[in-house]
Amino acid sequence: MSEKVLSIRDGLKETEAGMTIMNHLNLEVDSGDFITILGGNGAGKSTLFNSISGNLTLTSGEVSLNGTTVTHLKEEERAKFIGRVFQDPKQGTAPRMTVAENLLLASKRNKKRKFAIRRLKENKEKYTELCKTIGNGLEKHLDTPAGHLSGGQRQVLSLLMATLEKPDLLLLDEHTAALDPKTAHQLMELTNDLIQENQLTCLMITHRMEDALKYGNRLIVLENGQIKKDIPENEKYKLTMEDLLSFFS
Numbered sequence: 001m002s003e004k005v006l007s008i009r010d011g012l013k014e015t016e017a018g019m020t021i022m023n024h025l026n027l028e029v030d031s032g033d034f035i036t037i038l039g040g041n042g043a044g045k046s047t048l049f050n051s052i053s054g055n056l057t058l059t060s061g062e063v064s065l066n067g068t069t070v071t072h073l074k075e076e077e078r079a080k081f082i083g084r085v086f087q088d089p090k091q092g093t094a095p096r097m098t099v100a101e102n103l104l105l106a107s108k109r110n111k112k113r114k115f116a117i118r119r120l121k122e123n124k125e126k127y128t129e130l131c132k133t134i135g136n137g138l139e140k141h142l143d144t145p146a147g148h149l150s151g152g153q154r155q156v157l158s159l160l161m162a163t164l165e166k167p168d169l170l171l172l173d174e175h176t177a178a179l180d181p182k183t184a185h186q187l188m189e190l191t192n193d194l195i196q197e198n199q200l201t202c203l204m205i206t207h208r209m210e211d212a213l214k215y216g217n218r219l220i221v222l223e224n225g226q227i228k229k230d231i232p233e234n235e236k237y238k239l240t241m242e243d244l245l246s247f248f249s
């Protein structure tokens with residue numbers, strides 16, 4: 001039996017205004033799963049991610065990571081296990097810190113946050129090589145503040161930061177949505193390569209149907225804070241665009 005990286009059991013979230021935004025949701029994610037998540041606006045996709053990352057506390061129910069209950073752990077504690085890339089290129093990187101400094105910061109996940117210039121120099125060569133493999137010129141910007149990068153470069157940096165220290169779980173929250181089609185495609189291919197090479201477990205929210213079809217081994221459709229469809233690998237590869245559109249009522 002494969003190891004469960006994430007379990008949500010009977011997750012319920014009611015807002016102060018009495019609205020149910022996660023409705024008794026159950027989800028089990030196996031190690032190595034790459035799950036694409038679809039759902040209309042307001043379906044509860046970000047709520048799902050926020051409840052996993054600890055940005056939002058469930059009204060009731062349980063969240064476990066690698067078999068350990070994290071329901072009452074703070075976001076900073078859970079961040080040791082989770083890498084997250086957001087839709088907005090401005091989130092996830094420190095704008096005034098250089099690319100190399102951001103990467104060094106990301107390498108400190110799970111470790112004591114001691115930041116030394118010496119460590120920066122030691123790692124620069126490694127970061128240059130890492131960035132060179134991407135092919136978008138990021139290696140020429142190691143000393144550039146992240147805030148000066150283009151949106152596409154900044155999302156690549158965010159992705160590298162989220163995966164530099166292999167996370168137990170990678171959460172991609174429409175991370176290509178703000179990019180032009182070509183850059184979005186390149187970032188999506190890079191994402192898939194990183195996931196396959198490092199055998200990452202990943203949940204990816206997307207509104208791009210073609211990406212939901214092409215990538216991942218499982219597909220989930222959310223509606224009204226619940227999982228409406230959960231399609232395993234042996235059915236996912238047969239799906240067509242028409243099938244996907246029919247899931248949206």
Ligand SMILES: Nc1ncnc2c1ncn2[C@@H]1O[C@H](COP(=O)(O)OP(=O)(O)OP(=O)(O)O)[C@@H](O)[C@H]1O
Binds near residue numbers: 021043044046048
């Ligand atoms: N902290 C909160 N307090 C109150 N309501 C919230 C909160 N977070 C989300 N909601 C509400 O929960 C519902 C689901 O929102 P959520 O952001 O999870 O949807 P989504 O599927 O990510 O949508 P989109 O595709 O538009 O990003 C929405 O009606 C939203 O207004």
